[in-house]
Amino acid sequence: MSSREDILQNIRRATYMKYEKPDLKPLEDVALSYPDRLEQFFLVMKQVGGEAVLLAKREDVNDFISRNYPEAMRVASNLEFVTCATCNPDRVEDPSELDGTDLAVIAGKIGVAENGAVWIEQDVKQRAIYFIAEKLIILLDRNHIVNNMHEAYKLIDTGKYGFGTFISGPSKTADIEQALVMGAHGSRSVVVALI
Amino acid sequence: MSTKHSKAAAEFLENKKQAAWHDETLWMVREKRDQLSKKVPEWEELRNMACATKLYSNSHLDELLVEFERNARANGAHVYWAKDADEYCNIVYNILNQHGVKHFIKSKSMLAEECELNPFLQNKGIEVVESDLGERILQLMHLKPSHIVLPAIHIKREQVGELFEKEMGTEKGNYDPTYLTHAARKNLRQRFIHAQAAMTGTNFAVASTGEVVVCTNEGNADMGTSQPKLQIAAFGIEKIVPDRESLGVFIRMLARSATGQPVTTYTSHYRKPREGGELHIIIVDNGRSNILANPKHIKALNCIRCGACMNTCPVYRRSGGYSYTYFIPGPIGINLGMLKAPLHYHDNVSACSLCYSCSLVCPVKVDLAEQIYLWRQDLDKLGKANCMKKVMSGGMKFMMNRPQVFNMALSWAPQVNKMPRFLIYNGLNGWGKGREMPNFADESFNEMWKKGKVK
Numbered sequence: 007m008s009s010r011e012d013i014l015q016n017i018r019r020a021t022y023m024k025y026e027k028p029d030l031k032p033l034e035d036v037a038l039s040y041p042d043r044l045e046q047f048f049l050v051m052k053q054v055g056g057e058a059v060l061l062a063k064r065e066d067v068n069d070f071i072s073r074n075y076p077e078a079m080r081v082a083s084n085l086e087f088v089t090c091a092t093c094n095p096d097r098v099e100d101p102s103e104l105d106g107t108d109l110a111v112i113a114g115k116i117g118v119a120e121n122g123a124v125w126i127e128q129d130v131k132q133r134a135i136y137f138i139a140e141k142l143i144i145l146l147d148r149n150h151i152v153n154n155m156h157e158a159y160k161l162i163d164t165g166k167y168g169f170g171t172f173i174s175g176p177s178k179t180a181d182i183e184q185a186l187v188m189g190a191h192g193s194r195s196v197v198v199a200l201i
Numbered sequence: 202m203s204t205k206h207s208k209a210a211a212e213f214l215e216n217k218k219q220a221a222w223h224d225e226t227l228w229m230v231r232e233k234r235d236q237l238s239k240k241v242p243e244w245e246e247l248r249n250m251a252c253a254t255k256l257y258s259n260s261h262l263d264e265l266l267v268e269f270e271r272n273a274r275a276n277g278a279h280v281y282w283a284k285d286a287d288e289y290c291n292i293v294y295n296i297l298n299q300h301g302v303k304h305f306i307k308s309k310s311m312l313a314e315e316c317e318l319n320p321f322l323q324n325k326g327i328e329v330v331e332s333d334l335g336e337r338i339l340q341l342m343h344l345k346p347s348h349i350v351l352p353a354i355h356i357k358r359e360q361v362g363e364l365f366e367k368e369m370g371t372e373k374g375n376y377d378p379t380y381l382t383h384a385a386r387k388n389l390r391q392r393f394i395h396a397q398a399a400m401t402g403t404n405f406a407v408a409s410t411g412e413v414v415v416c417t418n419e420g421n422a423d424m425g426t427s428q429p430k431l432q433i434a435a436f437g438i439e440k441i442v443p444d445r446e447s448l449g450v451f452i453r454m455l456a457r458s459a460t461g462q463p464v465t466t467y468t469s470h471y472r473k474p475r476e477g478g479e480l481h482i483i484i485v486d487n488g489r490s491n492i493l494a495n496p497k498h499i500k501a502l503n504c505i506r507c508g509a510c511m512n513t514c515p516v517y518r519r520s521g522g523y524s525y526t527y528f529i530p531g532p533i534g535i536n537l538g539m540l541k542a543p544l545h546y547h548d549n550v551s552a553c554s555l556c557y558s559c560s561l562v563c564p565v566k567v568d569l570a571e572q573i574y575l576w577r578q579d580l581d582k583l584g585k586a587n588c589m590k591k592v593m594s595g596g597m598k599f600m601m602n603r604p605q606v607f608n609m610a611l612s613w614a615p616q617v618n619k620m621p622r623f624l625i626y627n628g629l630n631g632w633g634k635g636r637e638m639p640n641f642a643d644e645s646f647n648e649m650w651k652k653g654k655v656k
């Protein structure tokens with residue numbers, strides 16, 4: 007008999023009692039919500055070590071970059087309005103070529119007010135760009151901020167690439183004596199630019 | 202009576218400064234967890250739903266695993282089933298071998314630890330690099346994790362500095378955590394880029410979508426899986442959740458419970474292989490289905506490995522992860538060890554003061570202390586209870602059935618220099634032997650709880 011059948015049979019033999027699937031609706035109805043989700047999002051972004059800023063329109067991101075990231079030489083983005091981009095991660099064959107990217111500008115779908123997470127549905131050939139860039143700007147529609155993860159999970163998907171990730175602030179670790187350090191392996195800084 | 206745990210704990214306590222630091226630091230993590238959970242008014246309802254969802258999924262594993270398999274295959278993943286550690290290791294090896302992989306990068310996986318994957322692969326000539334900073338430190342030191350979430354919590358910055366000086370050429374005498382972390386970032390970046398395959402553990406496997414979900418703060422799982430095109434993920438059968446709605450419940454609790462963060466930095470959903478790449482998923486039993494048949498202990502399968510029960514445990518904090526004989530320490534480790542091989546791991550059962558703090562903080566309501574209490578009674582049947590332990594069992598039963606006596610004994614504890622008799626016999630004695638501090642806080646946990654100091 008295959009291991010698959012073995013395991014399934016063991017499971018069936020060992021399962022005495024079947025429990026019902028709980029109804030999450032009552033929990034979702036009382037889950038954390040905020041009178042001003044935008045305000046809360048600003049607050050929580052700070053707590054997770056990132057930052058949120060407001061932009062009037064998405065094209066303003068170019069100005070924002072030249073003002074705030076003057077030292078960024080290699081800027082990666084596949085968003086056509088990011089005119090200051092020097093590299094398009096859609097046209098990169100080998101993701102290792104993205105090592106050394108100073109700044110990546112990417113698009114987020116949903117922001118979550120309770121924890122600063124922004125859902126990124128992969129929309130670029132090399133998903134490495136979400137993690138390998140030293141600094142990250144995530145563009146997000148300010149009307150796409152939900153209260154909590156229950157709401158977020160109803161709205162997200164993984165798209166044609168079959169990958170998505172919630173990113174909440176910069177990469178971090180406290181593995182050396184519980185001292186918090188930003189920039190473990192992923193981006194050292196994360197700014198969510200709300201449009 | 203002294204168990205393996207108490208002897209090892211005595212050793213740990215010899216370095217008083219380090220032991221005190223360990224205790225205080227983990228308590229700080231516990232306090233962060235308290236602050237974060239208090240900000241969520243529906244916390245208890247979340248715990249109830251998390252527990253109920255696990256009871257549902259673990260009692261429908263046959264259906265959910267098959268659903269997962271069907272969906273994962275439709276997504277283009279390869280799915281394997283491994284009955285035990287040996288089969289799991291061999292599956293991983295065969296995948297790597299078929300692809301000619303010699304350099305392999307891994308993110309943290311307690312399952313790999315459980316099945317001793319690294320030594321297995323290394324014996325076959327495959328270089329395995331751990332990419333989680335704590336795990337990497339331990340790998341280079343040839344040590345094992347002492348905590349499931351904070352693997353290197355027992356290591357001091359000076360040790361890391363000296364290690365990195367040797368391994369990564371960092372400046373002599375520079376023990377700054379930021380400096381050392383960034384040195385590791387640079388060093389491991391090359392490892393990520395040159396790896397031929399990447400492996401991750403799995404926090405959750407979603408049946409309705411066939412995706413595996415991995416939570417990290419460092420981004421190491423994602424750095425690994427976005428470089429080489431060959432990705433392997435493995436999970437124990439109890440990691441399955443029915444759908445994304447249920448997943449939301451667990452994601453809301455995991456990081457809050459583990460480190461006192463509102464969510465981990467990255468919560469990644471791997472559904473399809475990368476373009477031109479491969480995704481291999483291994484479903485592992487390794488004794489888990491046997492636990493299903495054990496209704497008194499079935500909730501041990503609820504565990505989402507957040508580590509909160511360790512951080513809160515007065516015994517764990519003061520004795521360190523290495524004092525336990527099972528590879529997972531603390532309250533959950535005591536129970537999982539007993540479920541694995543009671544005759545082998547019964548020493549750990551004494552490493553508990555039955556304060557029940559673990560049961561109260563556990564986000565998925567594993568009845569940790571209740572189960573430990575049951576094990577203590579069972580030691581008799583296992584022939585592992587010596588005379589002293591029988592007294593202990595009897596004494597505990599007497600106390601636990603009479604809460605007033607139990608509380609009174611606790612409230613006397615700080616005033617008397619000698620511990621009350623029942624505590625002498627419950628194994629706390631062995632654990633506390635090496636300590637010079639008073640064994641009891643001025644207020645018992647119960648008192649603090651009542652006064653609202655503990656939430």
Ligand code: SF4
Pocket residue numbers: 503504505506507508509510511533562563564565566567569
């Ligand atoms: S038993 Fe509960 S508290 Fe302990 S690690 Fe598992 S989920 Fe966390």
